Amino acid sequence: MVKLQRIQRPKTHRGKRALKEREPKLIENARSLLCIRGNKINNIMKILLKNLHLLKSPYSTMYQKKNLDIYPFDNTSKLEWYCQKSDCSLFAYITHSKKRPNNLILARLHNNIVMDMFEFELNNQTFRSLDDFKCIKFAPGNKPCLIFHGELFDNESEYKRLKCFFIDFFRGETNMKEIDLNGLEHVITFTLDIQTKLLSIRVFRIEFKKSGHRIPRIELNEIGPRLDLIIRRTKLASDDFYKKTLKQPTAIKEKKIKNVTTNELGTKMGRIHMEKQDFNQLQTRKMKGLKRNLTIDNEQTQGKRKKIDSTN
Template identity: 50%
Template sequence: MLMYRGNVNSMVTQVLKVKNITRPSEDQTSLEFFSKKSDHSLFVFGSHKKRPNNLVIGHMYDYHVLDMIELGVEKFVSLEDIKNSKCPEGTKPMLIFAGDDFDVTVAYIRLKNLLIDFFRGPIVSNTHLAGLEHVLHFTSVLRKSHCRTPRTELEESRPSLGLILRRTHLASDDLYKLSMKMPKALKPKKKKKNVSHDTFGTTYRRIHMQDQDLNKLQTRKMKGLKK
């Protein structure tokens, strides 16, 4: 069983080697215990006894199982079988999901969110195709492009899996929405009108005033100016 992601500065991976009888689909007590002990939110569990080549992935919310999906490994290509050049370790991956199920079927939507949580890196708005090195592509292979966009070809450089969806343990809609709620401290502050800041942190406010008639302005009258 592999658990990672916690309240630490960098990603921590901890392999739990204690021989415990764990059946995630029947009893989540051990998963919740290890999650609270290690302060981790994601887990992967592999088994082969009852269901051959079984892989269970999931994530926790408040140290309880939120979503858990069981996958069957039908095809596996190891890193040793890849003859192409490998991308450097730590290269930011680009995630591509192909197929309508990832946008329509509830189980596949949750599976997509799980995979994003496992493999996501920094979020960027634009990507230069010439500098694209690491792609995690799910479901299908890119075909030849017939548009002006530069053609991108994929070559195997990492292990690959052929999976089938087995049992699922999904959170209720209310609990799922609660887990996705962003804390107030992390919410972006609303931009205030007519307020700006410079590089030194000084705040400037713009005030809009109506035109004033200077002829009606009350001034101090001096006796020496009287006629």
């Protein structure tokens, strides 16, 4: 026998609005993060989860209670159910054990199915939280500037996917056409060492100083958190599934205009096709100043005739 699932329909306007926001859109909302704790955690991982929650705020939801041990690399059904319940497409899961100390798992979902998942080990000796830096922070909801250092981000397929994951993780709203420079308040840098393959994440605040010119002088001040992560395991989506996630609806795609291109500077260049012209048949504009005066011509011709008659 097949069990039929009962569909509960909303009875209030608030419930209807909440379901309408979860419906598929042409331009999706910003990706939200779900922060989950494991059964066994230490104080450092608890602070780390709070910092990730603040970095993604207001697009972040945090579960305060501890959960039973979940093994995402074996079974992700429970985490997928939590994300669907909270309407989140990213999750951060922390645990701490003797086998895997200071364990952090970051993942992203597509259509409530886990797509890419990365497991990291936090270096607790170099870790510094947001509270350790006594300085001005950034406003929540602002888009950060992301900088990636390291050849592996462009050469190896696994680290290419990791770069794409962090861009998807921190980019925020995607339907913005223009960004105010004053709104760029912080920078997040990702540095990957080729030899040790240690991933260092730093967060800086952008400060504009007077330079005596129109363009201000920019200074970066570290505001935290400071993370040094070692990649333990990865679980990447297949190429076919990854290609499906990259598809865009036809309504969003820009219609290609014939014979119009855009160069590197952003200026539009147009190409016009014309037939070969015969310049002998080209009709120019007859200006009044170019016309000879008829009265002057008549006087000159009469004067020439008188001279000829006198000579005769």
